[in-house]
Amino acid sequence: MLDYKFIKDNLEAVKQNIVNRNMTADADEVVRLYDERTALVTRLQQLREKRNENAALMKGKLEEAKRRELIEKGKELKDAVAEAEKTLTETEAKLEEAARKIPNMAHPQAPIGKVDTENLEVKKVGTPRVFSFPPKDHVALGEALDIIDFDRGTKVSGQKFYYLKNEAVFLEQALIMYALGILRKHGFTPFITPDIAKQEVLQGIGFNPRGNESNVYCIEDEGTCLVATAEITLGGYHSGEILDKSKLPLFYCGLSHCFRREAGAAGHFSKGLYRVHQFDKVEMFVYCLPEESDAIHEKLRMIEEEIFTGLGIPFRVVDTCTGDLGAPAYRKWDLEAWMPGRADEAHPTGDYGEVTSTSNCTDYQARRLNIKYKDDDGKNKYVHMLNGTAIAAGRAMLAVIENYQNEDGSITVPEVLRAICGFDTISAKRGA
Numbered sequence: 001m002l003d004y005k006f007i008k009d010n011l012e013a014v015k016q017n018i019v020n021r022n023m024t025a026d027a028d029e030v031v032r033l034y035d036e037r038t039a040l041v042t043r044l045q046q047l048r049e050k051r052n053e054n055a056a057l058m059k060g061k062l063e064e065a066k067r068r069e070l071i072e073k074g075k076e077l078k079d080a081v082a083e084a085e086k087t088l089t090e091t092e093a094k095l096e097e098a099a100r101k102i103p104n105m106a107h108p109q110a111p112i113g114k115v116d117t118e119n120l121e122v123k124k125v126g127t128p129r130v131f132s133f134p135p136k137d138h139v140a141l142g143e144a145l146d147i148i149d150f151d152r153g154t155k156v157s158g159q160k161f162y163y164l165k166n167e168a169v170f171l172e173q174a175l176i177m178y179a180l181g182i183l184r185k186h187g188f189t190p191f192i193t194p195d196i197a198k199q200e201v202l203q204g205i206g207f208n209p210r211g212n213e214s215n216v217y218c219i220e221d222e223g224t225c226l227v228a229t230a231e232i233t234l235g236g237y238h239s240g241e242i243l244d245k246s247k248l249p250l251f252y253c254g255l256s257h258c259f260r261r262e263a264g265a266a267g268h269f270s271k272g273l274y275r276v277h278q279f280d281k282v283e284m285f286v287y288c289l290p291e292e293s294d295a296i297h298e299k300l301r302m303i304e305e306e307i308f309t310g311l312g313i314p315f316r317v318v319d320t321c322t323g324d325l326g327a328p329a330y331r332k333w334d335l336e337a338w339m340p341g342r343a344d345e346a347h348p349t350g351d352y353g354e355v356t357s358t359s360n361c362t363d364y365q366a367r368r369l370n371i372k373y374k375d376d377d378g379k380n381k382y383v384h385m386l387n388g389t390a391i392a393a394g395r396a397m398l399a400v401i402e403n404y405q406n407e408d409g410s411i412t413v414p415e416v417l418r419a420i421c422g423f424d425t426i427s428a429k430r431g432a
Contacts, residue, residue: 001099001367004034017105022114022323025101033095040091044084051077100203104364106322107331113321116354119334120321125305126314128338128350129403135350136409137341138401139272142168144409146429150272160262160277167426171400171413172280172393174420176255179282179307179391186303188253188284193233195257196224201236204369206328206361217259230254231387234285239369242380248373249288249296253390256281272341273394274353282390287371290363293384297360300388301333304356307390310416313399314338316352329359337399350402355395358388 007014007030014027054077058070111120142148147168153161164172180190199218202225208214217226227233234254243250258281262270273279284303288296301317308315320332336352343350363382366372372380404412411426418424 001096001364002102002104003367004030004095004099007031007099007102008034014102014105017322018103020106020112020322021103021325021327023101023103023327025103026098027102030095030098030102033091033098037088037091037095040084040088044081044088047077047081047084051081100368103325103327104330104362106325106329107360109319110325110331111319111321114323116321116324118321119318119324121316121318123317124314125309125316126312126338128314129340130349131340133407135340135343135402135405137272138398139341141401141405141409141411142272144428145411145426147171147426148273158277160275162273162276166429167421167423168397170421170423171397171417171426174413174417175391175393175396175400176280176282177420178310178417180253180255182303182307182310183253183282183284183390186251186299188251191230191234191252191254193227193230193254193256195227195259197227197232197236199223199225201239201369202227202232204239205232205235205365206326206368207232215260215262217261226259227256228260229258229281229387230256230283231285234283235365235385235387236369238287238371241371243287243371243373243383245289245373245375248383249286249292252285252287254283254285256283258392273398276394279392279394281392284358284386284388284390286386287383288386289373290381290384293360293362293386297331297333297358297386300358300386301335303390304333304335304358304388308335308337308355308399311396311400311414313355313403315355320357326359328361328364330362330364332357332359337395338403339399340402340405341398353395353398355392355399356389358386360384360386 007027011027011031018025018027051074054070054074058067111118139150147164147166149163149165153163184190202216207216207228216228219225233256234252258279260277262275262277284300286296315335315337318334318336320334325332334354335356337355338350339353340350342353362384365385366382371383373383375381400414401411404414406412409428413421413424413426
């Protein structure tokens with residue numbers, strides 16, 4: 001969350017930022033509760049001082065009437081302190097609840113906009129392939145090659161679930177190992193993280209575990225949820241800790257299953273692997289000093305670009321607009337891969353679709369999770385936290401299948417994956 005005093009001192013900017021992000025939050029209420037809490041803290045301190053003074057007076061020799069008077073006064077002060085403590089606790093809870101709804105401030109250069117169509121394209125890499133035949137989408141290709149089964153995924157688990165079969169199993173594992181290999185080269189510490197996290201960790205990272213807009217599967221009566229990304233488990237890894245400044249930055253990467261309800265997600269281009277309830281992902285996560293986060297954010301983006309450049313997939317980079325940032329992000333870059341299967345009347349040869357993103361969340365998550373470092377001046381300060389997708393296996397596989405398809409319906413495996421896969425082509429099965 002944002003610092004309470006920052007909200008008060010920059011109230012108009014905070015309110016404008018809420019508008020720019022197309023979110024609902026009451027910054028005025030935060031300031032009112034913050035002032036109320038400040039007054040209550042002062043009042044409580046005064047009452048405690050009077051209680052202590054009263055107790056000190058009772059230590060001397062006193063006449064019985066005076067002693068009774070002080071005892072009665074002591075009881076009154078004790079009750080007043082207890083009542084003030086209760087009121088303060090209630091006010092602090094209301095203050096925190098209101099403040100958690102305030103989004104992080106956006107980078108001054110982040111484009112102002114409400115929806116993803118207002119994101120700003122900043123870079124294109126690679127040229128979309130011109131096919132000499134009508135290309136198919138990954139759903140048709142996957143079913144024809146017997147490597148993806150959506151129908152039985154729906155039958156067994158419900159909509160937006162699927163089975164990977166045959167070569168697709170090796171292709172997904174190859175994508176994961178390829179990404180992990182690049183991250184190892186860049187000095188990341190690898191993790192396989194839990195698939196479950198406590199609700200307070202999700203709230204700290206900025207996910208809403210409850211409510212109609214929640215994208216999270218909660219486990220009833222357990223106070224836990226299935227993770228939507230390893231950002232949650234890697235971000236919670238150091239919660240409540242004071243990190244050694246000399247060891248920062250910490251570069252982590254986590255492999256996990258990801259579970260998302262995708263409530264309300266629909267549309268022609270949400271079909272197949274693009275928007276599903278379960279997928280595998282390798283996530284990058286960094287803890288660093290505040291002065292390092294902008295440069296590290298660029299580093300994470302360049303790693304994402306390196307991964308997709310190596311795969312030979314055309315892509316573009318967009319600067320995410322304020323309304324599409326999400327509450328924790330200060331700035332976010334999206335990589336959108338070229339997907340021939342997205343062809344329609346407006347885009348007859350295909351279109352770009354998001355495959356990775358990387359966000360600088362500054363100290364927003366660190367404040368909620370209480371993650372600090374001891375600075376050279378001896379003071380404990382909040383770290384900055386960043387995240388980025390190295391590979392989301394489903395969407396990466398989608399891009400590979402559609403971009404590397406051949407006229408006979410086979411798929412050529414990208415060169416960087418062949419040694420890991422153990423084959424260079426996915427062909428139709430005999431008798432299929």
